[in-house]
Amino acid sequence: MQYWGWLDSAFIVLISTYLVLAPYSKVEESFSLQAVYDMLNHGYADLELYDHKTFEGAVPRSFFGPLLISVIVKPIKPLLDKYYPDPTELNLQLLVRGVIGLTNGLSLIRLRRSLAASCALNSKYISVWFAVLQYSQFHIVYYASRSLPNFLALPFVNHALAYIVKGEFVPGVTWMCFTGVVMRLEVGLYGCCFALMSVLLGQSSLITTLGGMVAGSLVGLGTTLFVDSYFWGHLEFPELTAFIYNVVEGNSQNWGVEPFSAYFFKYSRALFFPPIVPIMLVKGLTKDPSQNGKGNTIRTICISSLLFVFVMSFQAHKEWRFIIYAVPALTVVGANGADLVVSQFGSSIPNRLLSLLAFVLPVVSLGTSLFMGYVSSFNYPGGVALANLNERLLKLDQTAGLIQQEITVHMDIPACMTGITLFGQLKPESLTNFKVNYDKNENRTQLLETATWEDYNYVITDLDSEADNQYLPKALVDTKLKDVPGCNWYKVDVVQMFAGVQVAPFVEYAKEIANDGFQLCEDIISLDTTNIKKVLDDSIILKDALYVYEKVCNDVI
Template sequence: MTLLTITQFHYPFWSSRTLPNCFALPLVNLSHYFYIKSSTRKNNKSRYAAISLIYITAAAVIFRIELVAMILPMVFQLWFNRRLSTFKIALIGGVTGLTALFTTILVDSYFWSSKLLWPELNGLLFNVYNNKSSEWGVSPWYTYFLAHLPKLLMTGLPLSIAALLPKSSFLPNEINQKFITIHNKVASFQPVSLLFPSINYIFILSFLGHKEWRFIIYTIPLFNALAGLGMGRLNDLWKMNTVQMKLMALVPVLALAVNFSATFLVTALSSLNYPGGSALSQFHHLVAQQPPSTVHLDVLTAMTGASRFGELYRDVGCDIGEEKVCTGWSYSKNEDHIPSEAQWKISADTDDEWTVVDSVRGFKGVSLRNLNIDIGELLHIQKRKTT
């Protein structure tokens, strides 16, 4: 499972990003850890189930309210399997939810200088109740299952299916119990139960028009856990004395090789997805010995890495329009016009009023028809011509 996860591009790449989904991810992973233990241990099942519910409830209230769609099937499964009673579910969920709610309101209200602010409620009303999320694009209902999951899981998807397939002439063995034994205290366990909350979660989210793969990132570890069982099942085929079975036993190794190759290629291309950051860095190198002025950054530049963190020479007391002598650079991101005082600009467009000093290359796209990767000049560092 570990090898599978680190050879998948999206999950490791985005796990370090400062997105609310990524803040919620560690809590959800801990919840899934204890959720699995509640199914595989003979003892302390209720305790592990309670801890699992605590973690995911806190993550939903504080970071991502859509996790309620995962809590509902998870709670049903815990109740159906007699891990938690209705009373305990209500008690644990209520106490955890209220504690997390008090915490997020206290912290967020302070930092946003607002009275009784619950960000996730605002997000729910805006995106779901008012359906404003559709303004960012609408995808078909099947997008998560047919597009995002295959992209995120890569070869992990067919490997997870291998864990679920019944015993047959094609796959004549079953999952070896040693792969799910924990300290020799294993209980009866059905791998398909791993996916019950995840499949239902994805199904519920499919009713929303706007879809992004980051909304289902929490399901990837569970699919990978199942894929790990599938890899173990296939690996066991090596013990059988037929060429077909021995070839099938090599599938996990081939799957990891495919993942690694694809991730290596996509990582290299992704490094070219931030020309704005590269252009801003190159700009600072060019003007290091020049007196401060104003530089204009167009929309593409700002969207592809030219953030406030990259503004090395910024004078925090010097804003456009103030009548004062600036001791640092002013960075303009006005979308309507370029300020007249701007002597430099980083933009995708060029015109006769500006001289191109340097250009930055980036990833433009892939042509599947010609199997061609298009990399070319995307942004230009330009200086205003003097009259």
């Protein structure tokens, strides 16, 4: 089971399925995604055209990850343009995300193979259990193709873990320190936890471990100073700047604070649902299956990961993605526990019950993951709204006798936060009769001026002009949809997003299956998803989220 298997293939297919199911992105992904767009379309020299020159963000972020992705995608882009032409560049966005997803997928497969190699003599099935437990989880699989900085860093962490599971702690810690300095500082903290525990548990010597940490950090420092200072146009160390802004100055609390226990009692439930990995952790610590002769590899992995989560808990602002790096490591320990439980199936009643859970809960986890993936596809109304408007503009472009030669589309903040990227804009060459300008102006002073709105022809906003907006400040309304003398705004599209789930359709479907089980068998055999898709659609509650308006002046449509 050391080499590529059908579970690995299914894993890549699952990542690809989520990518196609939800092709758009959220605001947290925007910096890296826009940076890749700029590198692919403007090259590496004309930096004044880059998106970050206009929208810098609260703190500078590293260009290292986007640079690596662009280097991989750039040779493929001409082939994509030739054989899969698109009026927008959403195909290119899918390719970019596909590369990210493949990188994350291959890094986890490498981790599984390293686990198989290190435990081949003592436990040949532990890597299979790792695949079953890890590949059936939702968060890592769904977000594997997304350009969140954490998931650009995750392949490097998994690469480091692949060394660590073989007992090679110094290379692992070196890679984590490098990644922490260049991409995400918390990865460096994770590396420090591994360094500390590997020394205390006799896995590595203090001198060699410190040497690896220093080497990784220095190479990382040189890399980030070289790459990021170039793209930002001044001496820049993004992770240090972000640390000062978010932690030292405490600005991260502006995005919300949570209690110390949130990672352990809130986010762990979400990351490991159902909790098969936590259930197997204690059993996984009882025996180390590695054959590196050090005897404490599994314990070091577990304690280091829990210590990392513990230290991260001191930061008041918490998000599950800040501790995502520990999930594969803890899953390794859980896989060891599952393997031990199943191998001792007949030894006791508790082991039989745990063995049953080891087989059943991953199936539940996969089913839950698939449902959550489908539900999550309704969380990107901005991307859908822009795609719908682009279709409208393409049809308008084919209309004879056009009076208007230039069109400006204004997209407000909620729209830009939920799926709108530069990849979604129409390419100039896809239009023959007019030019489309896409506007993301956030300046409230300018948006309160009528002259600004005179230039807008279409608006994508979260303001419903037909709703009762009397309780909203007029200034707020005017920044979202301001009246223009002699013109009217007409609502031409409404885009919905996820609002909740109702269980009644599932209950009804279960009753139908109970009455006619043959129908379910026929659907499975014929791969007919019509019935289950109807149940899923009926179970999802949607709400109006974004509205598209067209400005019509002087009664001319």
